[in-house]
Amino acid sequence: MKPKKETTIYDIAAYLNLSSATVSRGLQDHPAINKNTKKKIQTAAKELGYRHNNFASNLRKQKTNTIGIMMHELNSNFMSSVLAGIEKITTEAGYDIIIAHSSESYEKEAANALNLFHKRVDGLIASLSFNTKNLEHFEPFNDKGIPVVFFDRVEEKSENTKVIIDNHKCGYEATQHLIQQGCKRIVMVTGNLQRNVYAQRNKGYLDALRDNHIPYDKSLVLIKDLSEQGGREAAMEILKMKPLPDGAFITNDFSAAVCMKTLKEHGVRIPEDIAIVGFNNDAISKIVEPQLTTVHYPGIDVGEIAARNLINHLKGISNLKHTQTIVVRSELLIRKSSLKKGNKKN
Structure with a gap:
């Protein structure tokens, strides 16, 4: 079936026996056109299936x-x-x-x-x-x-x-909180450190360790894509660490939730064995058990x-x-x- 030709203001003008300029103004609700004429124009436009050509109008306006x-x-x-x-x-x-x-x-x-x-x-x-x-x-x-x-x-x-x-401040406060809970061996799970958000959170983590005289161990920083798979991989790497970390700062709530679930499946108690902090305050942070400490990021x-x-x-x-x-x-x-x-x- 051949598509129906697009209705133009000239079609409406011919249908109502009006000038195209009057129809154009009526469709734009111009004050110079009286109410009855406007109504006739808008009714006819609807009946004839007229669509305003935003593209052409926008091109004129740049x-x-x-x-x-x-x-x-x-x-x-x-x-x-x-x-x-x-x-x-x-x-x-x-x-x-x-x-x-x-x-x-x-x-x-x-x-x-x-x-x-x-x-x-x-x-x-x-x-x-x-x-x-x-x-x-x-x-x-x-x-x-x-x-x-x-x-x-x-x-x-x-x-x-x-x-x-302030990603540096967030990273610092998350790590400082874990330290205040008695954690001394804190693993950080984060994204590509080329990106500002992860680089600054990592800097906050490092500064909190330094200010509390906790030596930095680069093997405790895991770079992941922060997906479901990334959370699972992080958990499996944590489980192989000797001694087991007593804290984890994971810079994404979904990854943190998956990591928590995997650790629990292998007998790790949270927070007794590993205290965990996430990031974003996603809905999942309130659903997991125990509920996840997190950084509220007001999207x-x-x-x-x-x-x-x-x-x-x-x-x-x-x-x-x-x-x-x-x-x-x-x-x-x-x-x-x-x-x-x-x-x-x-």
Whole structure:
């Protein structure tokens, strides 16, 4: 069956015996067109199956009212909450979003950046993949004056606006809490140390050890992809360590939950044998037994702040060049998984 021809304003004008200019203004709710005529135009448009051509209109205006979102994954509680925050602000401001995800691949991230650039997004909000080597693929945006806001995983030396938490402080506080519980042999399970989030959490871990005169043992730092498999692998490596670590700081709640489950299956008691701290405050942290001590990373706030700053820049309310780094508040939430010294919170 041959598709039906697209209805135009000229079709509506001929149908109502009006000028195309009157129809165009009526569809845009222009005050110069009286209410009855507007109603006739809008009714006819509906009957004839007219669709407003946003693409053509946007080309004339040199803007698309679309924001590109670049994520390194979609199947995480944190990323879902960031996306919810972005979507809330963009919807209120009348912007659409296009979501792309890199699946932790630098090559896919670069291809997605080029695709979003050619889709003429007005701005971009991005979080880098595990193995992103440089920011060259974002240069076309900078060259065209298209604002880019990075969040969570960022390149710290970049001049673009960044929305992050104080990952060093979080790493320090998580490790310090384990030390206060009497832990002296603390394993850290983390992601690629090229990424700012994991590098800074690792630095916080190292500084807490140093400040408490605990020698650093590089064999206790396990670099994983923080997936389900990564959590299982970490547990199996921990089980082989002699002596067994008495504390673990795992920089992702899902991996921490899988690691805990695997350790328990092999007879390790939590927190009696190993006290555990996770990261993100994902929903799973309250479901596992014992409930997981974790760092609250407010994803919704991160998304809202990134989107609001980008849109304010696009609307001329503020200038992103004056805002390099925005640090969002985070906090350690102490639960039973780390409490070696009874159930009282420190």
